[in-house]
Amino acid sequence: MAAKCFLLFLFTSAQLWAENTITFYGSDSRINTPILTFEEKQTLSAEEVLSTGHFQQGIYEESQGFSERAYWHKLTFPKLTSSDTEKTIHLSLNYYLIEHLDFYLFHGDQLQNHWKKGALDDWQNDASHYNGIWVPISLSNKNNTTLLIRKQGNSPLLTPFMLFDDVSAETQKVQQLIFWTFIISSLSILLAHNVFVFSLLRQPGFVYYLALNVAIIIALSVITGFNRWIFSPEINQWIIRNLFTIFGIGAWILFRFSLHFLKEIHIPSPQSFVKRYGDVFFIAFLFSTQIFSVKTGALFFGAVELLMFVVCTYWGIKAYRKGFIAVRFYLFSWFVLIIGSILNTLIFWEVLPINLLTESIFPVSSLLQLLGFSFAFADKAKQFERNRALQALTDYSTGLPNRTYYFDKLPALLPQITQNTPQLALIMIEISNYPTLSQAFGPAKADSAICETIKNIHKQVLRMEGILTFPLPNKSAQTLIRITSTNIVLISTTPDRIKQQVLEIQHIFDTPTLINKIHFRHQYKIGSALYPSQGSNLDKLYQNALIANHSVTHLSGNWATFTDSLKNNHAHQLSLITQLTDDIQLEKLHFHIQPQVNLADRSIIGGEVLIRWHNQYLGQVSPAEFIPLAEQTGLIYKLTDMLLEKVFHWASEHPRLLETQRLSVNISALDLLQEDFAKRVIKQIQSHQLSAKKFTIEITETSVFQNNDIVHNNVKLLHRTGFKLAIDDFGVGYSSMQNLVSLETDELKIDQFFVMNLLNDPQSQTLCRNMIDLSKALTIISVAEGIESEEVLQLLLQWQCQVGQGYHLYRPMTPTDYLTLVG
CATH class of the missing domain: 3.20.20.450 (EAL domain)
Incomplete structure (x- = not known):
């Protein structure tokens, strides 16, 4: 929403050209008529402007920019031929932010009707405002018909003007009504759904998303014209007077939403300048909207939105590269936001024709943007659920599968594994000097030293042949399981090569670890047991490998294989203890x-x-x-x-x-x-x-x-x-x-x-x-x-x-x- 507003106002604040024409839609072929413009130097009546106004084409583009001055536009229609007793055509406008907008209909020099259709005007309970700005132009068969349009206000642009015959006008009004109903219903349903989701999730960041829903409803109602359909005149006029303040609040909401959406992956960092001073920046902008002119506010807002687009897109790409998959819908929303804004601007450039389809681009892209953010939240919840499942199965310090994985997850995979490799060997490694390290250097440094050694072993095992890999929920595969802080296991699919595999692991322990600038070699014990001959299930296999591991002594070396005598000796040791x-x-x-x-x-x-x-x-x-x-x-x-x-x-x-x-x-x-x-x-x-x-x-x-x-x-x-x-x-x-x-x-x-x-x-x-x-x-x-x-x-x-x-x-x-x- 915020970036859409930026592109729209970037266009208007730059006073980009629009073709000086009127487009007619009806049974006749399309005709283009130049729009004549007159700048009001002093307050004049419509009759005085008609008789004395010096209308010209050269100042039309000037009239389309930000200005406190009043401009008059004149549309002249020839008198009807004798065959036409009466005829009415309908003028429609697609832009609804002109503060004061008056329409004067003349037959010859006689004023026939006067309508006030400005955003801050009282429309005198005109029911037709529910269909937008429609002005019926009744043509005379005696005199030329002239429509004078007086525009005054800080908002730029008035065109494009569109003329319809009776049939086309009614069709257009129905289509407009259906379109507005669809947009408002969709936004309302989405808002109600999100309120329900928030009541369940109660995530702080979701509050900003709900506020973003409301801000988009308000912004779309003003930009597309159905604001008078859903708000009272008092509320509507307050919105118009404080439009850039509302847009600024919407941009701030989107900024806060982005911070909460990405905070779990520490993007941006706590030291980020934008994160630390972003709120102060938006507060300063909101104050500026109350001090400076609308044109200046539009320029400031354009700069704010350009910065937001660059920063949020950068954050999103950075988060995706860190593996935060849920951010893809966040980036999709920004992409839709930009595309919708660009296409909507092309309508005002008349690069795209004005019809129901092109008029739908801006609201539909806003709706898709909201849906994208909603999907992003849902995807984030799913990813966090996957992460929780992953955390339940992995060791936090090393990212390796943990004890729960071995005893709960791996047994379900064992039948599939043994179809191709019926003979396995469980190798258990215990780093036995952890208590001594912890007492000597402190638990933190001891943990760090143990983790570093385990990671080095894992790197070595990854290069070894005949080692089973363990799939994880994040679709990665590991070769070690960390059972405890000091015990790790791996499974060999080639028991006949287990001696060589153990020797490669022992080579890792021969490399000293640096602790407090001292090279230190870990003490370790390795035990192994064969599947299925020495353990028909993983629990039994682990038990026997543990017995072999505990049988290792200084004199016997660092590795022992399980035997029945070891089992008996283990029972003897329990009795000894x-x-x-x-x-x-x-x-x-x-x-x-x-x-x-x-x-x-x-x-x-x-x-x-x-x-x-x-x-x-x-x-x-x-x-x-x-x-x-x-x-x-x-x-x-x-x-x-x-x-x-x-x-x-x-x-x-x-x-x-x-x-x-x-x-x-x-x-x-x-x-x-x-x-x-x-x-x-x-x-x-x-x-x-x-x-x-x-x-x-x-x-x-x-x-x-x-x-x-x-x-x-x-x-x-x-x-x-x-x-x-x-x-x-x-x-x-x-x-x-x-x-x-x-x-x-x-x-x-x-x-x-x-x-x-x-x-x-x-x-x-x-x-x-x-x-x-x-x-x-x-x-x-x-x-x-x-x-x-x-x-x-x-x-x-x-x-x-x-x-x-x-x-x-x-x-x-x-x-x-x-x-x-x-x-």
């Missing part, structure tokens, strides 16, 4: 001590505390079996607290022991990531009145400690209290040189893997000797684990290793036996 939870609560776990020896003189200088668990149902359970389970399930925190409490309590009962001995206690790396860990340990040791200087805390798996404030604060507080810190199993796992400094390490424990192979493996000899030299250079104590023979001990002595432990020296023993040994 249940029994471990109960026994920790009941403090049924105990500890042994393995003596540590000064290698130079073979004297016992302390011992390492080793946790032990004997369950009444399971028997003796190895720490290598239950410690990883405790870390996975979060039981490790309670386990550490329980162990420290037992050790401190025992040591407090034998105070003389600590006069000559030290005790080393192992903790998990996860313990140091707890913010209050050091405070709890200090509180425990103080409650037993023990000296922290007699205790060493051994830590493993230290890769996550880099640049972690929580770890550094715990280490600093433990050191300040007097505890010594040792890096356990140095040389294997995830320990690093940097941690020797960042943890302020007091001891370096060389892993038994290197010590036990010293006699047969030159590489182990090199590494072991270098670690001892490193300890000497850093002035920290070197401790060798796993000494199994005298030859190994002598070799370590030769390299000046300071402390050792192992079966060749002493086996782990009960606290009572340890007391006896050192007593």
Whole structure:
């Protein structure tokens, strides 16, 4: 609507030419008669204009523009021939915005009739106004007939004039009435429908669409002439006087409608100048319509509508390129709006003929525009419904299918998939260090790192052959399903190539991820299960792949395939977790001590505390079996607290022991990531009145400690209290040189893997000797684990290793036996 008004007023404000002719429609052939025009310098009566007015053709175009002056037009008809006793022809106008419009009919120099048909005139209850502006011209057989038309007002244009005989006039009036009825009925029905839709949807943007409906009804009623048919004279005159204000409000409504229609896809952006100051701009324009002349207001309005057309079309195209399909009807409405405006303007240029069809272009295009916006709203609702369905089936961060897709959507597709590929393999990938990352760097950065890795895996899998694709509601296809934040699955259609496919995925994990400017490699586990031999449905297949995934250990590698023995082992692990939870609560776990020896003189200088668990149902359970389970399930925190409490309590009962001995206690790396860990340990040791200087805390798996404030604060507080810190199993796992400094390490424990192979493996000899030299250079104590023979001990002595432990020296023993040994 707004752009239609723009093109119309752009035409009129420029005072474009119109042919100086009268068109006659009737039984005779078409005739063209020039229109003579006279400019009124002073107020004159019709009789004075007829007798003294200097009519000419040259100022006709001037009369068609914006002007406060009055212009007179003269149409002269010859007297009837003797064969015609009387004849009436009818003059009709298609433009209804001239404020004051007077028609004077003369036979010779005698005034026969006077009609007032201006937009601000009182038509004196003339019923014919319901059919538009119709002036009956009765022709005389005695004198020439003259029709004087006086035009005064700010609105431009008067032509085209159309003349009809009686039959054609009646036909034209009926057609006009039918046409108006159709337009008004259509707009009213559409408005009623939209009010009903709004009552259901209650979308804020829909209010602007309803207001746009009303604005278009008002604008069309004025432009096409049926305003007097639906409004009272008072309301009609108010509309005419404030026409550009109404057009400005309509343009603002369309602007607000566009903002609400496109806001869900963030077009325009919140920082957009047009969005931030658009309302202020329209308010300024509305004020200007009350200050400046109508001509100036028309020019301003033309500029506003041109800007709106450019901006809204740009927004629409941008939204469509972003995948907002519903905007196609929005763009269609703008296209119809422009085409309708251009064609309507061509009528005034007389490029197109004036008939019912061409007169229908402007109202019909307005109606189509409204329908287009209505369809756009409906399409938007459908798209959002599709988006909601898509969101229910996809992961927000990666756009991949989610858990719901796997368990609800995929089973329905499985029969179709297995028709072509009866053998499948489910590959499950778990990024297992997410909790550690989250504690070390914060949840946001941990999520970002995980998502980046998953996207990299997806890019790699897209290039792999033999991987099943999963169709989504938006017609895209993905190859990964993100079950949880750390678990993803893919389905191989070539189980015989699964080893190669897993190797390609592992290559992704070998590429470091940058977190806080630190290159970091994710820890991960991969499990797989075959369909249908190891799972006849997706639920069972997932369960078995999960069991295989959880069976992965540091020693077994990163990938495990499902077997029946794994299933039995999984049930055993569940039993272990249940029994471990109960026994920790009941403090049924105990500890042994393995003596540590000064290698130079073979004297016992302390011992390492080793946790032990004997369950009444399971028997003796190895720490290598239950410690990883405790870390996975979060039981490790309670386990550490329980162990420290037992050790401190025992040591407090034998105070003389600590006069000559030290005790080393192992903790998990996860313990140091707890913010209050050091405070709890200090509180425990103080409650037993023990000296922290007699205790060493051994830590493993230290890769996550880099640049972690929580770890550094715990280490600093433990050191300040007097505890010594040792890096356990140095040389294997995830320990690093940097941690020797960042943890302020007091001891370096060389892993038994290197010590036990010293006699047969030159590489182990090199590494072991270098670690001892490193300890000497850093002035920290070197401790060798796993000494199994005298030859190994002598070799370590030769390299000046300071402390050792192992079966060749002493086996782990009960606290009572340890007391006896050192007593």
